[in-house]
Amino acid sequence: MGLDCMMRRLQQVGRLLPLFAVLALMLTGCSSDPYLSALTPKGPAAEMQLFMMKLSLYVMLFVFAVVVAIFAYVLVRYRKRKGDNSIPEQVEGNHKLEIIWTVIPFLLLIVIAVPMVSTTFTLAKDYSQDKEAVKVKVTAHQFWWEFDYPEAKIKTAQELYIPVGKKVWLELTSADVIHSFWVPGIAGKIDTNPGMKNTMWLEASEEGVFQGKCAELCGASHALMDFKVKVVSQEEFDAWVAKMSKEKPESTTDGADTALAAEGEKIFQQSCVSCHAIDGNGGKIGPDLSNYSERQTVAGFLRNDPTHTGDEAVRTENLKKNLHKWLSNPEEVKPGNLMKIGQLKPEEVDALTEYLSNLKRQ
Amino acid sequence: MAQHAARPRNTGLKDWLTTVDHKKIGILYLVAGGFFFLLGGIEAVLMRLQLMYPESNLFVGATFNELLTMHGTTMIFLAAMPIIFALMNAIVPLQIGARDVAFPFVNSLGFWLFFFGGTLLNLSWFLGGAPDAGWTAYPPLSGTTYSSTHGVSFYVLGLQIAGLGTLIGGINFLVTIINMRAPGMTFMRMPLFTWSAFITSALILFAFPAITVGLVLLMFDRIFGANFFEVANGGNVVLWQHLFWIFGHPEVYILILPAFGIISEVVATFSKKRLFGYSAMVFATIVIGFLGFMVWAHHMFTVGMGPVANALFSIATMLIAVPTGIKIFNWLLTMWGGQIRFTTANLFAVGFIPTFVIGGMTGVMLAVAPADFQYHDSYFVVAHFHYVIVGGMAFGLFSGCYYWWPKMFGKMLNETIGKWNFWLFFIGFHLTFFPQHFLGLTGMPRRVYTYMAGQGWEMGNMISTIGALVMTLGTAVFLWNAFVTSRKAEKAPADPWDARTLEWAIPSPAPEYNFAQTPRVRGLDALWVEKMAGNKGMTPAEPLGPIHMPSPSILPFLMSVGFFIAGFGFIYHQTIVSVVGLLVVFYGMFARSLFDDHGFHIEVDEIKETEKGVKL
Ligand SMILES: [Cu+2]
Numbered sequence: 001m002g003l004d005c006m007m008r009r010l011q012q013v014g015r016l017l018p019l020f021a022v023l024a025l026m027l028t029g030c031s032s033d034p035y036l037s038a039l040t041p042k043g044p045a046a047e048m049q050l051f052m053m054k055l056s057l058y059v060m061l062f063v064f065a066v067v068v069a070i071f072a073y074v075l076v077r078y079r080k081r082k083g084d085n086s087i088p089e090q091v092e093g094n095h096k097l098e099i100i101w102t103v104i105p106f107l108l109l110i111v112i113a114v115p116m117v118s119t120t121f122t123l124a125k126d127y128s129q130d131k132e133a134v135k136v137k138v139t140a141h142q143f144w145w146e147f148d149y150p151e152a153k154i155k156t157a158q159e160l161y162i163p164v165g166k167k168v169w170l171e172l173t174s175a176d177v178i179h180s181f182w183v184p185g186i187a188g189k190i191d192t193n194p195g196m197k198n199t200m201w202l203e204a205s206e207e208g209v210f211q212g213k214c215a216e217l218c219g220a221s222h223a224l225m226d227f228k229v230k231v232v233s234q235e236e237f238d239a240w241v242a243k244m245s246k247e248k249p250e251s252t253t254d255g256a257d258t259a260l261a262a263e264g265e266k267i268f269q270q271s272c273v274s275c276h277a278i279d280g281n282g283g284k285i286g287p288d289l290s291n292y293s294e295r296q297t298v299a300g301f302l303r304n305d306p307t308h309t310g311d312e313a314v315r316t317e318n319l320k321k322n323l324h325k326w327l328s329n330p331e332e333v334k335p336g337n338l339m340k341i342g343q344l345k346p347e348e349v350d351a352l353t354e355y356l357s358n359l360k361r362q
Numbered sequence: 363m364a365q366h367a368a369r370p371r372n373t374g375l376k377d378w379l380t381t382v383d384h385k386k387i388g389i390l391y392l393v394a395g396g397f398f399f400l401l402g403g404i405e406a407v408l409m410r411l412q413l414m415y416p417e418s419n420l421f422v423g424a425t426f427n428e429l430l431t432m433h434g435t436t437m438i439f440l441a442a443m444p445i446i447f448a449l450m451n452a453i454v455p456l457q458i459g460a461r462d463v464a465f466p467f468v469n470s471l472g473f474w475l476f477f478f479g480g481t482l483l484n485l486s487w488f489l490g491g492a493p494d495a496g497w498t499a500y501p502p503l504s505g506t507t508y509s510s511t512h513g514v515s516f517y518v519l520g521l522q523i524a525g526l527g528t529l530i531g532g533i534n535f536l537v538t539i540i541n542m543r544a545p546g547m548t549f550m551r552m553p554l555f556t557w558s559a560f561i562t563s564a565l566i567l568f569a570f571p572a573i574t575v576g577l578v579l580l581m582f583d584r585i586f587g588a589n590f591f592e593v594a595n596g597g598n599v600v601l602w603q604h605l606f607w608i609f610g611h612p613e614v615y616i617l618i619l620p621a622f623g624i625i626s627e628v629v630a631t632f633s634k635k636r637l638f639g640y641s642a643m644v645f646a647t648i649v650i651g652f653l654g655f656m657v658w659a660h661h662m663f664t665v666g667m668g669p670v671a672n673a674l675f676s677i678a679t680m681l682i683a684v685p686t687g688i689k690i691f692n693w694l695l696t697m698w699g700g701q702i703r704f705t706t707a708n709l710f711a712v713g714f715i716p717t718f719v720i721g722g723m724t725g726v727m728l729a730v731a732p733a734d735f736q737y738h739d740s741y742f743v744v745a746h747f748h749y750v751i752v753g754g755m756a757f758g759l760f761s762g763c764y765y766w767w768p769k770m771f772g773k774m775l776n777e778t779i780g781k782w783n784f785w786l787f788f789i790g791f792h793l794t795f796f797p798q799h800f801l802g803l804t805g806m807p808r809r810v811y812t813y814m815a816g817q818g819w820e821m822g823n824m825i826s827t828i829g830a831l832v833m834t835l836g837t838a839v840f841l842w843n844a845f846v847t848s849r850k851a852e853k854a855p856a857d858p859w860d861a862r863t864l865e866w867a868i869p870s871p872a873p874e875y876n877f878a879q880t881p882r883v884r885g886l887d888a889l890w891v892e893k894m895a896g897n898k899g900m901t902p903a904e905p906l907g908p909i910h911m912p913s914p915s916i917l918p919f920l921m922s923v924g925f926f927i928a929g930f931g932f933i934y935h936q937t938i939v940s941v942v943g944l945l946v947v948f949y950g951m952f953a954r955s956l957f958d959d960h961g962f963h964i965e966v967d968e969i970k971e972t973e974k975g976v977k978l
C-alpha cells in the first residue's frame with residue numbers, strides 16, 4: 001500500500017465522506033479503480049451527480065448528528081437506576097417541538113430539491129440536433145455491447161471510442177432483455193429496453209479507458225457484461241474513425257506467424273462469419289471483431305491490461321492468453337452466453353488466436 | 363342454543379390443521395415464517411460465500427441467479443410478511459379487547475394459502491430449477507424466451523396463491539379493527555401497534571391487487587402464450603415494472619409500519635412513559651401509508667421516464683422523510699425523562715433507531731433522481747434496503763418476539779442469551795451491509811455472481827461475508843433461546859414487563875377466549891390507566907357468561923391443498939390436474955356455504971376454572 005496511493009484514496013473518499021474516510025479506506029482497500037468509481041468523476045454528468053450525492057449526504061449527516069446526539073444523551077441520562085421506582089411524568093407531547101421537527105426537515109428537503117430539479121433537467125438535455133455532438137447508437141445484447149456510429153458508418157463492440165471534452169449523444173436499446181448502461185466514472189446509467197429507445201449524453205473530461213458495467217440483471221452472465229469507454233484526443237478519434245470507416249477495409253495480420261494466422265483466417269471464414277464480422281458492419285449474432293488486436297478486453301470483461309500499465313507488450317500478451325481461454329471454452333468463461341459452437345481443437349484455437357490477436361486495420 | 367355443537371377437543375396435528383384461533387394461527391405463522399426465514403438466510407449466506415473472494419466458483423451464473431431470486435422472494439413474501447402476520451394475529455385482537463378476529467375461518471384460510479403458496483414456490487428447487495429472474499421478475503427475462511425452465515412459473519403461481527392469503531388476511535384485520543374493539547376503545551385510544559396493523563392492512567388491500575394483475579399477465583404470457591410483455595408481438599416490458607412497483611413500494615411500508623408499531627410499544631413500556639406525541643404518531647403512520655402509494659416510480663428513475671416524471675417522483679419520495687422523522691423524534695422524546703430498562707426487546711428497539719436512521723438517510727439520497735443514476739442497481743441500493751428491511755423491520759420483529767413471547771407462549775425468553783442474540787446480530791448486520799455502500803459507489807453492480815480481482819472490491823466483500831456469518835450466529839442464538847425456553851418449566855406472569863396495553867391484562871399465554879369478560883377501556887394505554895387508578899386489572903364491561911366460539915375446520919387447509927394442486931396443473935400445462943385442484947377448492951367453498959356452523963360455547967364453569975390459577 002504505497003503512500004501516494006493512500007493519499008489518493010484519502011482524497012478521493014474524503015471528498016464524499018470526510019467523516020467515514022478512515023473507515024472507508026479500510027473497507028475499499030487501496031486498489032479501487034479510479035476509472036470505475038462514481039467518487040472520482042471525470043466528466044460533467046458524473047460531477048453533477050457527485051455534487052447531488054454530497055449535498056444530500058451532508059444534509060442527512062446533519063440530521064443524523066442531531067438524532068445521535070439526542071439518542072446518546074437519552075440513553076445515558078435516563079437509564080433506570082437501581083432502586084428508583086418512581087413513576088416518570090407521563091408527557092403527552094409538545095406542540096412546539098413537534099412543529100419544529102416537522103418544519104425543519106421540510107426546509108432541509110427544499111435545499112436538496114431545488115438543485116435536484118435543475119440537475120435532472122440538465123442531465124436530460126437533448127443533443128440529438130447538435131451538429132458538434134458525436135452520435136452513437138448503443139445496442140445491448142446478452143452479454144455484450146454493440147456501438148454503432150451512424151455518421152461514420154462504423155459498428156464496433158465492447159469499446160465505445162469517444163473524443164475527450166465533446167458531447168456524445170447516445171441512443172440506447174436492447175436486442176433481447178433489459179440491460180442497463182453504466183459508466184460510473186463519467187456518467188450515471190440508463191436502462192436499455194427492448195422495443196424502446198432511451199437517450200443520454202456523455203462527456204469525458206479526461207483521456208483514459210473507463211470501465212462500463214451492465215447494471216440490470218440480464219441472465220446468467222450479467223456479472224460479466226462489462227464494456228469500456230475509451231476516451232481519446234480529438235485527433236486520435238478522427239484517425240480512428242478514418243481507419244475504421246474505410247469503404248473497403250483492409251485487415252492485415254502483420255507481425256504474426258503468417259502460416260498460423262492464415263490457417264486461423266481460414267477457420268474463421270468457415271466457422272465464425274455466420275455470427276461475427278471483421279469489416280465494421282457488425283456481426284449478425286456476435287460482436288464485430290474488426291481490429292481485434294487493439295482490444296482492451298476479450299469478451300468484454302477479461303482485461304488485457306488489468307493494471308493500467310499502458311504497456312502494449314503486456315496488453316498483447318494478455319490478449320492472446322485471454323483469447324485462448326475464451327476460444328477453448330466460451331461457456332466456462334461466460335456461462336449462458338450465446339456463442340454456441342462445438343469444442344474447437346487445440347490447434348484451431350492456436351490458429352484463431354494468432355489470427356485474431358494480430359488482426360488490425362491499416 | 364340447541365344447534366350449537368359440543369365443545370370440540372382436538373389435539374396434536376389435528377388441532378393445528380383445523381384451528382381457527384387467532385393465537386394458534388399466529389404461532390403457525392411464526393413457525394412457518396421462521397422456517398422460510400432460515401431458508402432465505404441460508405440462501406443469503408451461500409451467496410455471500412460465493413462473493414467472499416473474486417472469481418469464485420461455488421455458485422456461478424444461473425445457479426447464483428436462482429439463489430438471489432429465491433432469497434429476495436422468500437424473505438419478503440414468505441418470511442417478513444408471515445412473521446408480521448404472526449404478531450398481528452397474536453396481539454391485535456388482544457390489544458383491542460376482542461375475542462378473535464372478525465373472520466376466524468378466513469384467517470385460517472389466509473395462513474394455509476400462504477403456506478402452500480410458499481411451499482409450491484420452494485419445491486421448484488427440486489423440480490428443474492428455481493426462478494432466476496430476480497424477485498422483481500422483470501420481463502422479458504422472466505418470459506419463456508429467456509427463462510425457459512419452469513422456475514418463473516413456480517414464482518407466478520406460488521406468489522398468486524400466497525398473495526391471495528395475504529390479501530384476505532389484510533381484509534380480515536381491517537374488519538377486525540373497525541368492528542371488534544371493546545367498549546371505550548376508540549380509534550384514538552388504540553395502541554400504536556394496532557394502528558400500524560390497521561394501516562398496513564389497508565396498504566395490503568390496495569397494493570396486492572396490483573401485483574396480482576401483474577402476475578396474472580405474466581402467467582398468461584408464460585402459460586397461455588399471451589403477449590403482454592412480448593416485445594416482438596407488441597408487448598410492453600415497462601408495464602410490468604409499473605405494476606410491480608405500484609405494489610412493491612407500498613410493500614416496503616407494509617413491512618416497516620408494523621415494525622414502527624412494535625418499536626412504539628416497546629420504547630414506551632421500557633421507558634415507563636406514555637408514547638410522546640401519540641396523535642402525531644398516528645397521523646405520521648397514515649401519511650406514510652398514503653405517500654407510500656405516490657412514489658413507486660422512484661424504483662424506475664433509469665427506465666427513461668423523462669425529467670418531469672423523475673423530478674416529481676423524486677420530490678414525492680423525499681416528502682416521506684418528514685413523517686418518518688416525526689416518528690424518530692417522538693421515540694427519542696418518549697425515552698427522554700423516562701426510566702429506560704435495557705431488556706433484549708428494548709435493545710433491539712434502541713438498536714433500531716440509529717440503524718433505521720442510516721437507512722432513511724440513504725433513502726433520501728436515493729430519492730434524488732440524478733444521483734440515483736449512479737446508485738441505481740448498484741450495491742449501494744443493496745446496502746440501503748437491507749438497512750431498512752433488516753436494520754428496520756427485522757430488528758423490530760426481534761424486538762416484538764422478545765416482548766410478546768410470554769403472551770404467545772406463556773414463557774419468557776432467556777435474557778442473557780437474548781443479549782448475545784442482539785449483539786451478534788447487530789454487529790454482524792453492520793459488518794455485512796455498511797461496506798456495501800462503498801462497493802456500490804465504487805462501481806459494483808448488484809446481482810452479480812462474481813467480480814474480477816483488481817477492481818478494489820476484495821476487502822469490502824470479505825468484510826461483508828464475515829458479517830453475514832456473524833449474523834447467522836446471532837440467528838442461531840435466537841433459535842437456541844427459543845429451544846431452551848420451551849424446555850423450562852417456569853410460567854410467565856400476565857404482565858411481566860409492567861406494560862401499558864390491554865394484552866397484558868390477561869393471563870400468559872392468553873386463554874382460548876382471551877378475555878373472560880370484555881374489558882371497558884378508559885383511556886389510551888388502557889391497562890396503565892387502571893394501574894394508576896390503583897385498580898387490579900381492567901373493569902369488565904359485561905357480566906361473566908358463556909362465551910361463543912367459532913368451530914375449528916379442516917376446510918381452509920383442504921381448499922389450500924386444492925389451490926396447491928391446481929398450481930402444479932398450471933405450471934405443467936396439465937388441465938386435468940388444474941381442474942381437480944380447483945374442484946377441491948370449490949368443494950370447500952360449497953361446504954362452507956351450505957352447511958351452517960354455529961360454533962360452540964365455553965361455559966362459565968370452565969372459564970372460572972381457567973382463570974383461577976392465573977398468575978397476575
Ligand atoms: Cu446485461
